[in-house]
C-alpha cells in the first residue's frame with residue numbers, strides 16, 4: 597500500500613481563489629504592511645514571497661525595511677502609527693528580530709485586530725477560548741489542507757509532535773476546537789513512538805529530518821509533515837527534507853510531501869488572515 601499524497605499546491609490555490617473572492621467584496625482591497633528589519637537572506641526572500649502573493653491575490657501590500665540597528669523604541673513607535681492608520685488592515689513583523697529587540701513586546705504592541713500572524717496574546721486567548729479570529733497561518737493552513745482533501749478530525753485521536761508558538765501549540769487549539777482528542781508530544785516526551793502510533797491524525801513540526809519512521813506510525817493514519825530541513829550538498833542545490841521518513845507512505849493512509857505539502861498553505865493562509873482582518877475591521881465600523 598502507498599499513502600495518498602496530500603499535495604499542498606491545489607489546496608493552496610483553492611484557498612487563494614476563495615480569499616480573492618472575499619477581498620473583491622470589500623469596499624477596497626485589504627492592505628497588508630510587512631515590516632522587515634535588516635537583510636537576513638531568508639527573511640528577505642520570505643517577505644518578497646508574501647508581498648508578491650498578496651498582489652497576485654488582489655490585495656494591496658507594502659514592505660517597510662528598517663535597518664537592523666533600529667531601536668526597540670523606534671520599532672514600537674512605527675507599529676503605533678500603523679495601528680492608528682485606517683488604511684492598514686494587516687501588520688506583519690517578520691521574525692526573527694535582531695537580538696537587542698524584545699520579540700514579545702513587539703508582538704504584544706500590534707493591534708490584535710491587525711495581527712495577521714496571530715501571535716498577539718489576545719489572539720492566542722481567542723483561539724483557546726474556542727472563537728479564533730486571527731490564528732497562526734501554518735496550523736490554520738494545515739486544517740484547511742485537511743478539509744480540502746475531505747478529512748474531518750472530529751472524534752479522532754490527533755497527536756502533534758512539537759509545541760512551538762508558531763505550529764504545535766496553536767494547532768492543538770484548532771484541533772480541540774474541531775473536536776479531536778489531542779495529545780501534544782515534544783522533546784521531553786518519553787517513548788515517542790508509543791504516543792505517535794496511537795494517532796489517527798499525526799502532525800509533525802519538529803525540525804529534525806526523518807525523525808518519524810514507519811514503526812512510529814499506526815496503519816491507516818493520516819500524516820501531516822510540517823518540517824522543513826535543508827540538506828546542504830556540495831556542488832548541488834540543497835535538498836529539502838521533512839520530519840517524516842518517506843517510507844511512512846507504506847503504512848500511512850495519507851501523507852503530505854516535503855516540499856509541496858504544508859509549505860504553500862502557510863502563505864495562502866496569510867492572505868486569508870489579511871482579508872479576515874479587513875472584514876473584522878469593517879464590521880467594527882458598522
Ligand code: NAD
Pocket residue numbers: 734757758759760761762763764781782783784785788801802803804807822823824825858859860862
Ligand atoms: P521549534 O524549534 O520552535 O519547535 C520544535 C519543537 O519540536 C519543540 O517544541 C520541541 O519540543 C520539539 N522537539 C524537538 N526535538 C524533538 C524530539 N526529538 N522529539 C519530539 N519533539 C521534539 O520549531 P517550529 O518553528 O515549530 O518548526 C518546526 C519545523 O516546522 C521546522 O522544520 C520548520 O522549518 C517547519 N515549519 C514549517 C512551516 C511551513 O510553512 N511549512 C512553518 C513553520 C515551521
